[in-house]
Amino acid sequence: MTAPPLRLDDNQRRDWLRLSRSEGIGPRNFRVMLTRHGSAAAALAALPELARRTGRPIKAADPAAVDREIDAATRLGVRYVALGEADYPLALSVIDSVPPLIAVRGHVAALAGPAAAVVGSRNASAAGLTLAERLARALGTAGYAVVSGLARGIDAQAHRSSLDTGTVAVLAGGHDRIYPPEHGKLLAGLLERGAAISEMPMGWVPRGRDFPGRNRLVSGLSLGVVVVEAAMRSGSLITARFALEQGREVFAVPGSPLDPRAAGTNDLIRQGATLCADPEHVLSVLAPLREGPRPHLDDRAPQTASLWDEAEVFSAPPPRPDRLLPLEAVMPTAPRASQPHETVLALLGSAPVSVDDLVRASELTARDVQVALLELELSGRIERHGAQAVSLAPGRPV
C-alpha cells in the first residue's frame, strides 16, 4: 500500500508503450502480462510463444513505429505517464481497464487535484450552454479540474468556462488528430493551464467506436459526472453509465419533457442520478469525497493494491502466485473465452432478455457483460428495452 511510486526510465517507458501498442494487448491483458512476466520487456519477449500457443493474433508492435510515435509525441510536448507513477491521476488508477499509459499534453499538475466532469449534447441549447458555463465556473472556483471530451456543444462550453481554473480534455484519438478539427484553438487555450490526455497512439484518427473508451476516461478521472443535456442514446449517457460502474457520482440537469435534449437527463434522474438544478447540488455531494479517505475510491482498495504492487514486480522477478490475475483473457482454454462481446452477441436474439439472464448464460462477470453490451449498443448491434433488457437490433445480421 505504501510502496514508493513507480519510476520508469526511458527504455522501460518505451517497452511499456510498445507492449501497450501490441496487437491483442488491451489494458487488461497488459496488466496480466506485466504481472506474469515482471517487466514489459519480458512480456514483449513472451508474445510470440503466447501467439503460437493460443493461435490468436497477438503481435508485438513494430519498434520503428513506437519510435516514430515517441518522436511525434515529443515534438508536440506530449509525455507518457505510466500507471503507478506519481503523476498518474489517482482517481483514474482505480478503474477497470485502466490505461497502462496515458499521453499527457499540457500541465500534468492539472491531473493532480480533484476533478469533476461536465458533459452533454453536441447540439446544445442556449440554456444548456448557460448552465454548463455556470457549473464549470462554480466547479473551477471550488478547486475542481473540469473534465470533458472537447466535443462541440456542452463539452466545449465546459472547457471554455474553466480555462482560468484548469480543465482537462480527454481525446478519443491521438494528440495530433484533434476532433473536431475546429477545436484546435480551444485546445491551445486550455493547455495554458490545463491538460489534454489520450490513451490512443499518435496519429490515431478517432472513429465512432473509440468514443466510449474515451468516455470511460472522462468519468474515470472524475469524482462525479454532470450531464447537462442529453438526448436518449447519446454518448453522455454512456459516460454516465461508466461513472456508475466506476462508483462515481452521477448528476443530471433536468429539462422540459417537451425538449428532446432533456430526455436522456430526465431518464438518468428517474434511474437515480442526482438532480442538479444548481452548482451547489454538485458541490455539496462532492465536497466530502475530495478530502480524506475518499470513500468511493477506497471501496476498491483491493484492486488499487494490486495496481500499486506492480511497482514492486520490477524488482521482484518471480511474482508470487497470489498476485497473478485471471488469465482467461489471454489464455483461452474453452470456447467461452472468446471476446465477451462475441459471447454475448451469440446469446442474443430478437426477443428481449434480461441482463441478469445474459450474465448467467454467458458465464461472464456482470461487468464484462455490461461492457460488452456498451460496445454492442454503440455499434448499433443491440437494442435496449428499459434498463435491464436487451435484444439484437432489428434487421442487423448476427
Place this chain on the structure above:
Amino acid sequence: MTAPPLRLDDNQRRDWLRLSRSEGIGPRNFRVMLTRHGSAAAALAALPELARRTGRPIKAADPAAVDREIDAATRLGVRYVALGEADYPLALSVIDSVPPLIAVRGHVAALAGPAAAVVGSRNASAAGLTLAERLARALGTAGYAVVSGLARGIDAQAHRSSLDTGTVAVLAGGHDRIYPPEHGKLLAGLLERGAAISEMPMGWVPRGRDFPGRNRLVSGLSLGVVVVEAAMRSGSLITARFALEQGREVFAVPGSPLDPRAAGTNDLIRQGATLCADPEHVLSVLAPLREGPRPHLDDRAPQTASLWDEAEVFSAPPPRPDRLLPLEAVMPTAPRASQPHETVLALLGSAPVSVDDLVRASELTARDVQVALLELELSGRIERHGAQAVSLAPGRPV
C-alpha cells in the same frame, strides 16, 4: 369494519351541518364531539356547557343560517354527503382532519372511482399547459377522475382536458362563490360529467388562508398528485406536502433550472417525488394502487375503522371508553392546549430552528407541528430554511 354505511335522514344531516358550521368546531373537534355524544344533535346540545367549562368561544351555528345554507345549496343542486355514507369518497375518508360533510355539485358518481390530481402554477407556460393536457387526457382515458383546484393555468387545463372522462374541482369557497369568477363556464362544463366539491359554507368567499385546506382535499381525493409547474413556495407544493403526509404518490414534471416555474417541481424531485416526463410514469405507479387492497390506504386502517365505527355510535348511546378520541383539542387543561399554530409561533424566533426541536419543545405531535407550520408558512409568518428548519419571517410582528 363491515359496518353498513351510514345513512343520515334530513334532520340528522341538518344537525351534522349545524355542528360542523359551529364556531370552534373544526373537523377534528367534530369527530370528538360526535364520538363522545353519540349524535350531532346531542353534541349541539352539549356545546353551551362545553363553552362554559373551557371559557373558549364554542358556539352552535345559528339554525336560521343553516336553513338558509341548505336552501341555497338546494337551489344550486348541491347535496351534502356525510363521512361514513356510501357516497363519501373512500380515499378522502381516511385523511386526517377529514371533513365531516362535503357539499357536492354535479355527479357524485365521479367521486366513486380512482382519482389522480393534476395541479400547477396559475402562471403556466405553453409547455406546461401542453403537458397538463397530455397528462389529464391519459389519466382520464385510463379511468381516473382528474382532480384539481379550478385555478387559472395548469388546474384549469387539467379540468378542460378531462371534461369527457370526468373531472373533480375542489373549491376553496362556497359553491356560489366561484373563484376565479371567469371559470364559471369551465365549472358548468365539468359538472356535465364530473363534480365540484367544497367543505366551506355556501356564500363563503375564499381567502388566502382557505387554499391550503382546499389543497388537502385535492390530494386527499387522489391516489397520487402530479405537479406540472410550480415556482418555489407555491400552493402546488403545499398540495404535494399534504399528499406526502396522506401517504399518496407525488409526481413532478421537471423543467429547465433556468425556468422559475420549474424550481418547485425540480425541488420536489430532489426531495424524492417521482420524475414524470410521460403519463406512463404516473400510470405505472398508480395502476397497482387502484385495485385490490389499496396498500397505501390500508396502512391507515385503524383510523379508518374508528371513522366507520361512528356509524354505530348513533344506535349505541353509551360509547365505549376505548372509542373515545383524545379530547385536548376541545378540553384545554394546560396552556399548551392553545391552537398548535399559536404554540409553534410562540416558540419561533428569527434564528432558524429544526422542526424536530420544535416538536420536542412544543410537546405537540410531529403532525400537528407540520400542519401548524403549513398554516404559518402560507400566511407568510414563517420562513423555511431547507426542508427541516424554520424561523419567523423577517419583519413580521410576532
